[in-house]
Amino acid sequence: MKRILTILCFLLTLNTYSQCLGSQTSTITPVGPYSPGDIVTINYTLSSFTQINVNWIHAFEFDFGTGWMQNTVATSGNPGNPGGSIGYWLWDNQHTFIGGLNFGPGWRFVNTYAPNWGTNSTGPFNISFTITVKQTCNPEDLHIGITVYGDCQTGGWNNGACCNDPIYNIYQGNVQTVPIATSNISHY
Amino acid sequence: MKKLITLLFLTIGLVSFGQTTANPDVVCVNATGEQYFVTNTPTSTYQWTITGGGGVLQTGQGTNSITVDWGGVPGLYPNAVTIVETTASGCVGNPITLNVEILELILQPVSSFCLTDPAYTLSANVGGGTFSGTGIVGNDFDPATAGVGTHVVTYSFNGCTTTTNITVNSLPVTGPIQHY
Numbered sequence: 001m002k003r004i005l006t007i008l009c010f011l012l013t014l015n016t017y018s019q020c021l022g023s024q025t026s027t028i029t030p031v032g033p034y035s036p037g038d039i040v041t042i043n044y045t046l047s048s049f050t051q052i053n054v055n056w057i058h059a060f061e062f063d064f065g066t067g068w069m070q071n072t073v074a075t076s077g078n079p080g081n082p083g084g085s086i087g088y089w090l091w092d093n094q095h096t097f098i099g100g101l102n103f104g105p106g107w108r109f110v111n112t113y114a115p116n117w118g119t120n121s122t123g124p125f126n127i128s129f130t131i132t133v134k135q136t137c138n139p140e141d142l143h144i145g146i147t148v149y150g151d152c153q154t155g156g157w158n159n160g161a162c163c164n165d166p167i168y169n170i171y172q173g174n175v176q177t178v179p180i181a182t183s184n185i186s187h188y
Numbered sequence: 189m190k191k192l193i194t195l196l197f198l199t200i201g202l203v204s205f206g207q208t209t210a211n212p213d214v215v216c217v218n219a220t221g222e223q224y225f226v227t228n229t230p231t232s233t234y235q236w237t238i239t240g241g242g243g244v245l246q247t248g249q250g251t252n253s254i255t256v257d258w259g260g261v262p263g264l265y266p267n268a269v270t271i272v273e274t275t276a277s278g279c280v281g282n283p284i285t286l287n288v289e290i291l292e293l294i295l296q297p298v299s300s301f302c303l304t305d306p307a308y309t310l311s312a313n314v315g316g317g318t319f320s321g322t323g324i325v326g327n328d329f330d331p332a333t334a335g336v337g338t339h340v341v342t343y344s345f346n347g348c349t350t351t352t353n354i355t356v357n358s359l360p361v362t363g364p365i366q367h368y
């Protein structure tokens with residue numbers, strides 16, 4: 001049953017192709033819903049990035065609901081850079097790109113030759129990390145979304161493509177909380 | 189047999205679900221050491237508040253069970269007992285409250301009786317209780333049954349009691365008629 005649910009979640013998270021983005025897939029384990037203190041593992045793959053009009057990929061930004069403890073993110077490796085530019089991926093909580101885009105948290109590529117160029121890798125890219133559910137009394141938001149940024153959004157290259165690739169939803173849900181059920185007052 | 193089974197179920201029910209308290213809870217004036225409690229969650233803490241009725245929390249603050257001394261002014265006190273539970277993770281529950289009625293029993297004053305007076309029906313400010321003592325038959329005081337002397341009559345209701353003294357006087361002893 002658990003396997004079927006995992007496969008179902010996997011299929012549901014398959015996304016249609018966007019302008020520059022190949023297929024995006026993700027898994028989140030264990031399967032939700034989640035309670036305070038739960039640790040989950042997220043795996044995300046972008047099959048390819050099509051460099052329309054020489055737009056290069058720059059970053060993967062995560063959007064976490066308030067129910068996640070963002071400071072507990074523990075990454076496993078980096079997205080990879082097959083055939084890409086010289087540089088490295090950096091997990092950054094905040095960065096302002098040259099075009100003014102306020103980025104973070106997520107992975108961004110630091111091109112050591114030209115910092116605002118991103119990487120000319122076309123993928124695939126794989127991201128894996130764990131994150132912990134906040135200790136909370138309220139059913140806070142646990143959604144996780146990811147946005148892939150290229151030159152168009154960061155301002156590294158102005159050639160009018162790959163500007164509107166939509167956010168990809170990895171998870172939707174809320175923290176499962178246990179209501180406090182104080183009994184009625186009794187008198188001996 | 190049917191009665192026995194009913195009693196058995198009632199007993200099991202009380203053991204399983206614990207004592208229940210009517211709301212409002214009735215206590216006697218100046219009652220001391222009255223114990224209130226909720227079902228305990230060992231990892232939780234409990235904040236009790238006593239409001240009105242001259243109530244003073246004596247022991248148990250922070251736990252699921254407290255004792256309270258009540259004052260001497262009768263009346264109904266809404267939300268006199270309040271408890272708020274906090275879990276180990278700091279989550280605060282909704283307040284649970286209990287109304288308290290402080291009860292003072294007052295017997296209607298009675299004068300003294302003669303031994304031959306008829307039985308007198310006693311009454312109190314709150315009906316439904318039980319009279320007891322020498323000369324009490326139901327709710328009546330019968331001087332002939334009580335006999336000459338001062339008798340303590342007790343009235344009980346809902347765990348509260350009050351007493352009064354009733355005197356039965358002897359008949360006059362009249363000597364024989366003399367003729368000068």
